[in-house]
Amino acid sequence: METIKTLLNHKTIRNYKSDPIGQEVLDEILEAGFRASTTGNMQVYSVIVSKDPEKRKALCELHFGQKMVEQAPVILTFCADFNRFNKWCRQRDADPGYDNFLSFFTAAIDALLVAQNVAVAAEAHGLGICYLGTTTYQAGKLVDFFGLPEGVVPVTTLVVGYPAEDPDQVDRLPAEGLVHHETYRDYSSEDIDRIYRIKESLPLTASLIEENQLENLAQIFTVKRYTRKDNLHFSRLLLDVIHQQGFMNHD
Amino acid sequence: METIKTLLNHKTIRNYKSDPIGQEVLDEILEAGFRASTTGNMQVYSVIVSKDPEKRKALCELHFGQKMVEQAPVILTFCADFNRFNKWCRQRDADPGYDNFLSFFTAAIDALLVAQNVAVAAEAHGLGICYLGTTTYQAGKLVDFFGLPEGVVPVTTLVVGYPAEDPDQVDRLPAEGLVHHETYRDYSSEDIDRIYRIKESLPLTASLIEENQLENLAQIFTVKRYTRKDNLHFSRLLLDVIHQQGFMNHD
Numbered sequence: 193m194e195t196i197k198t199l200l201n202h203k204t205i206r207n208y209k210s211d212p213i214g215q216e217v218l219d220e221i222l223e224a225g226f227r228a229s230t231t232g233n234m235q236v237y238s239v240i241v242s243k244d245p246e247k248r249k250a251l252c253e254l255h256f257g258q259k260m261v262e263q264a265p266v267i268l269t270f271c272a273d274f275n276r277f278n279k280w281c282r283q284r285d286a287d288p289g290y291d292n293f294l295s296f297f298t299a300a301i302d303a304l305l306v307a308q309n310v311a312v313a314a315e316a317h318g319l320g321i322c323y324l325g326t327t328t329y330q331a332g333k334l335v336d337f338f339g340l341p342e343g344v345v346p347v348t349t350l351v352v353g354y355p356a357e358d359p360d361q362v363d364r365l366p367a368e369g370l371v372h373h374e375t376y377r378d379y380s381s382e383d384i385d386r387i388y389r390i391k392e393s394l395p396l397t398a399s400l401i402e403e404n405q406l407e408n409l410a411q412i413f414t415v416k417r418y419t420r421k422d423n424l425h426f427s428r429l430l431l432d433v434i435h436q437q438g439f440m441n442h443d
Numbered sequence: 444m445e446t447i448k449t450l451l452n453h454k455t456i457r458n459y460k461s462d463p464i465g466q467e468v469l470d471e472i473l474e475a476g477f478r479a480s481t482t483g484n485m486q487v488y489s490v491i492v493s494k495d496p497e498k499r500k501a502l503c504e505l506h507f508g509q510k511m512v513e514q515a516p517v518i519l520t521f522c523a524d525f526n527r528f529n530k531w532c533r534q535r536d537a538d539p540g541y542d543n544f545l546s547f548f549t550a551a552i553d554a555l556l557v558a559q560n561v562a563v564a565a566e567a568h569g570l571g572i573c574y575l576g577t578t579t580y581q582a583g584k585l586v587d588f589f590g591l592p593e594g595v596v597p598v599t600t601l602v603v604g605y606p607a608e609d610p611d612q613v614d615r616l617p618a619e620g621l622v623h624h625e626t627y628r629d630y631s632s633e634d635i636d637r638i639y640r641i642k643e644s645l646p647l648t649a650s651l652i653e654e655n656q657l658e659n660l661a662q663i664f665t666v667k668r669y670t671r672k673d674n675l676h677f678s679r680l681l682l683d684v685i686h687q688q689g690f691m692n693h694d
Binding site: 193194195196198199200201202204219220222223224225226227228229231232233234235237238239240241242243244247271275276277279280281283284285286287288289290292293294295297298300301304305307308309311312313316317321322323325328329338339340341344347348362363364365367369370371372373374375376378379381384385387388407408409410411413414415417418419420421423424426427428430431441442 | 543563
């Protein structure tokens, strides 16, 4: 089944050809995105297409200098967007009560389901994709960069283009470690050892530990990649952006 | 292209046959889900499979009595989950700094991308799906129901089963209303009228307005479906759950 194959064959691509994406292909993958489920059919999201090389260069800096942002022909920034819906309501004498956290989260869900549909559609067209986690770190700067009004918060970004590499597929945890039946079965220390065994025994893991001069893979995450200090810093910034964009009003 | 067709043909299904889903099919659609992109390959999510009829009956009540939860053979609850990762870190002498809002949001993104892959894979298998927005409203009650430990928050639910209906595909806003080029072009009142014209002129819209004795479709959203009062109430509850599950620590 082609669809299942597309999903199972997913690889993140970090090196892109400069070849442009045809407008028809881009339109089709966005259209496929917009068929994703959306709360109450409100479609409370927007997508910003960045193609202009100067703009991508500036975006590249905002995304911590990840070169693929400059290299790939299309960058798609997916935003939680109640601005359009609120304007519609006000223009129709309806009072929109969407200036709160639940509405932000609803819109974020909408935007993320669209993003994943776009990712799948892009891969079905032979394109490569990469999600940029830096979107939530830099949400405030992206608000300024794109000129996002109240009611709009960027939640994720997709780099899209033709792959200039063919990496091996990366590992995933065994499904039994991710699935629970009827209730949540908490993990024993034996479960944890078993679930992470394959990941920890990969040659890549050994070389990462060596390179970083740490004891194990978990420490690479906590000491190098996603530290408490950075997480607390970017948590504060992200909550501030959600507040600033008008999603934290209370009674 | 089959994949694009699958995406473009998406319909939400609200009536299901009681036919069970074969274990092989269920395993395959979950496996397809787990290939979705995940931040730093951390896979900070879990899926809870509900098949037991008694459990689904109870879940049905938690989801505001939506009958399909009882009717469909499989309910999948997707959770942001740092519990497993945190346990792994602690077992490896690594100090996990993932008790903050950024980590919650990262894990929520992970869970939502998996959910959408599962939805697409299910539809490729001829199954129907429906997302339950009530998941975020009832997150606290779902925490109790499933026995979710600290670090775990339910973010969305998929009803999955063989369709007992074949509804028409619902409308979507025109793509030009959802896409921005290079910068966010805010909407003029003419833009709003144009973007919502098709939706507002549907026969379904006319009958909804008649039925609800309101002036227009926007008021159906603000007065009936998603009211300010409900949104503020469920915002408070959701923020409390995020806090209670250990994702709101500060310096």
